[in-house]
Amino acid sequence: MWQLVKEDVTCVFERDPAARNILDVLTCYSGVHAILFHRVNHWLWQRGLRWPARFMGNIARWLTGIEIHPGACIGRRFFVDHGTGVVIGETAEIGNDVTLYQGVTLGGRTLSAGKRHPTLGNNVVVGAGAKILGPFLVADDARIGSNAVVLEAVPAGATVVGVPGRIVRCKNQSAKCLELVQDQEAAIRQQAFDAYGVAGDTDDPLESAVEQLQIQVAQLRAELDRLGKRTG
Template identity: 45%
Template sequence: MGLWADAKNIRDKDPAARNVLEVIILYPGFHVLVTHKIAHFLYRHHWFFLARFISQLSRHLTGIEIHPGAKIGHKLFIDHGMGIVFGETTEIGDNCTIYHGVTLGGTGKDTGKRHPTLGDNVLIGAGTKVLGPVYIGDNVRVGAGSVVLKNLPANCTAVGVPAEVVRINNKKVCPADDLDQQDLPDLYQQRISQLEARLSKLEARLQGEYPPDRPTGEQ
């Protein structure tokens, strides 16, 4: 696999892309993959200044900032790309999709491995922040605008601030719908509604409209 496969992958995943040549010439998500391969090669051979110079030049050209130390697998699809940041120890698996405004960053207090690791087939929605040396398992989908601060298991969907798992292996783990980039579940509103319902029930009980709850086992 190589850059041609990356370009074909972008063409296949982006309904607006008409052909591979258009992707190669016009798509910043492809351009940054080209420059990152060069910068990463230089980084691995300890040409740190030159590697960083190329990555910063690419940042000005594409709006995407990828540290030359980041490790990127095959067929990464960066859609739009503006505002994306990948930190130095970021690792991304194969066939991942990342939308604009995503940060794979550090927390400012970690040393050594301080940025996220993404498994294969991961989708990160627009504006999401994944912070610290967390691991995102294979086939995970993270909803737009989420903040991920802890590991996520494989085959799950997570949304929210901080992000919480709402599905694992396509089964609900809390009252929420599956990931939809246009209609994400609002976990906080759901909990507020649940609290309001409980409060209404307690107020009604105080007014004598509900009998008191009986102890378990009492007839």
């Protein structure tokens, strides 16, 4: 445990150029306070002390603005920079050397119990405000751009940006990553240009109007026939 805590503190120097010395890191980094609380809370949670773990988690949230469920499994050298607004759900799993910035959510999209939060591999970086929602894998070395909303698995080494998230880079040129980029590009090409703003699957407005008129004429004829029979 001591070694784990030491690594959580010292890794800050590698990831934030603003960190000047150990006093700075221990006293001014809410992300460090949050992970130190979490190490204890997770230990309590694993031993069945559920309420104390949750209560301490809530105290940590008051103090740091970072909400980490005590059930979340977090690897070594975890760093949350700035921190405010970070939320990490109960079934989230996080590998080693992961960095999150402020406003990140590792959340779920279902109310059913069981695995519902994402799994982050090793060395993943998640930019400020990004939301990763659902029980899928964001594989090793992936980078998630600030404010991205990620709803699907991310292959190793990919950089994902936007809403919904799309891959813009494949760091290790893996076949899986490149294949996904090709699929995305094909989808974009398919919906690239609709002449005069009319897409192929859209009805011609003139044709629709004529169809409506035909229906109304048929209804009027039927009504006339009915009236004719009644008077005749």
